[in-house]
Amino acid sequence: MMGGRLDGKVAVITGGASGIGRATVELFEAEGAKVVLADIQADRGEAIAQGSPDIRFVRTDVTREDDIKAMIDVAVEEFGRLDILFNNAGTAEPDAEMEYIRADAFDRVMSLHVRAALLGIKHAIPVMRKQGGGAIVSTSSVAGIGTNYGPVNYSIAKAAIIHLTKLAAVRLASDRIRVNCVNPGMITTAVFGRAMGLTQDEAEEKYETLRQLAPFAQPLPVGGEGRDIAEAVLYLASDAARFVTGQALVVDGGLTAGQVPDPEGGNQKILAEMFGVDFEALKDKARGRTV
Numbered sequence: 001m002m003g004g005r006l007d008g009k010v011a012v013i014t015g016g017a018s019g020i021g022r023a024t025v026e027l028f029e030a031e032g033a034k035v036v037l038a039d040i041q042a043d044r045g046e047a048i049a050q051g052s053p054d055i056r057f058v059r060t061d062v063t064r065e066d067d068i069k070a071m072i073d074v075a076v077e078e079f080g081r082l083d084i085l086f087n088n089a090g091t092a093e094p095d096a097e098m099e100y101i102r103a104d105a106f107d108r109v110m111s112l113h114v115r116a117a118l119l120g121i122k123h124a125i126p127v128m129r130k131q132g133g134g135a136i137v138s139t140s141s142v143a144g145i146g147t148n149y150g151p152v153n154y155s156i157a158k159a160a161i162i163h164l165t166k167l168a169a170v171r172l173a174s175d176r177i178r179v180n181c182v183n184p185g186m187i188t189t190a191v192f193g194r195a196m197g198l199t200q201d202e203a204e205e206k207y208e209t210l211r212q213l214a215p216f217a218q219p220l221p222v223g224g225e226g227r228d229i230a231e232a233v234l235y236l237a238s239d240a241a242r243f244v245t246g247q248a249l250v251v252d253g254g255l256t257a258g259q260v261p262d263p264e265g266g267n268q269k270i271l272a273e274m275f276g277v278d279f280e281a282l283k284d285k286a287r288g289r290t291v
């Protein structure tokens with residue numbers, strides 16, 4: 001259904017051929033935006049663009065600055081402006097213990113996530129400034145907040161994206177360029193298969209397996225999907241968020257809020273037993289039902 005929350009807006013979305021990026025391309029188009037889909041996967045990107053006059057595919061490797069500049073240029077040349085940049089392309093690699101971290105792997109991950117987002121912002125600035133403003137959103141992760149949600153290099157990169165977001169938000173505020181990031185929890189996409197060393201195609205074949213696990217990954221017993229993140233990106237990118245900048249919006253079904261307490265009492269019960277306290281009587285007392 002056509003929404004219209006992005007009527008007249010032009011967006012560039014990196015990593016738009018799959019997962020969160022693809023869901024965002026589809027939602028933005030439905031909300032009235034013209035979209036430049038920038039991705040390294042040409043066949044998939046072209047297939048998506050062929051389905052709509054409002055989507056252009058531009059083959060982009062976000063680890064190359066020339067490609068980043070080119071995708072911004074395409075937005076201006078094809079659609080006349082740039083209102084929204086979504087720095088989202090990224091993937092995961094198998095993790096290594098800290099004593100085995102490789103310098104080349106670190107550089108690759110930082111370049112794909114942090115350098116690409118920074119250069120995306122850099123090349124969006126002149127266009128947005130001239131237009132009198134714009135909205136930039138980058139994809140961080142719960143791995144950028146907690147220490148146990150992803151590989152080491154990946155988590156460092158995602159944390160850096162949060163700080164980049166704040167830095168850019170402050171420095172670009174006077175140009176009315178808003179800069180925010182989204183921090184997804186577990187979302188059914190190719191990223192988990194990639195972290196297991198699978199190719200992009202193989203990883204996408206595992207979606208159904210992931211969907212079986214996804215409802216149990218966080219307090220909310222539902223599986224996170226790309227659309228859940230796209231909705232958050234839509235909010236941050238739209239005029240509804242005109243007073244929001246420098247924020248990291250966590251969309252994780254409660255994952256980072258904490259674990260669901262053990263209904264049996266867990267550690268509290270063990271501690272009560274160690275203290276020689278009657279746990280059930282203690283609970284009754286707390287409920288106001290003193291026996």
Ligand SMILES: NC(=O)c1ccc[n+]([C@@H]2O[C@H](COP(=O)([O-])OP(=O)(O)OC[C@H]3O[C@@H](n4cnc5c(N)ncnc54)[C@H](O)[C@@H]3O)[C@@H](O)[C@H]2O)c1
Pocket residue numbers: 014015016017018019020021038039040041060061062063088089090091092112139140141142183184185186187188189190191192200
């Ligand atoms: N899926 C999750 O649970 C989750 C959680 C937190 C953060 N993220 C982040 O979300 C973003 C999107 O990933 P996803 O989960 O949708 O995975 P995905 O693999 O489905 O999509 C990633 C897309 O990025 C593209 N890409 C990879 N390298 C690229 C490059 N060098 N240049 C251009 N495009 C490139 C891929 O071709 C792919 O289309 C990533 O930044 C990822 O780290 C995902």
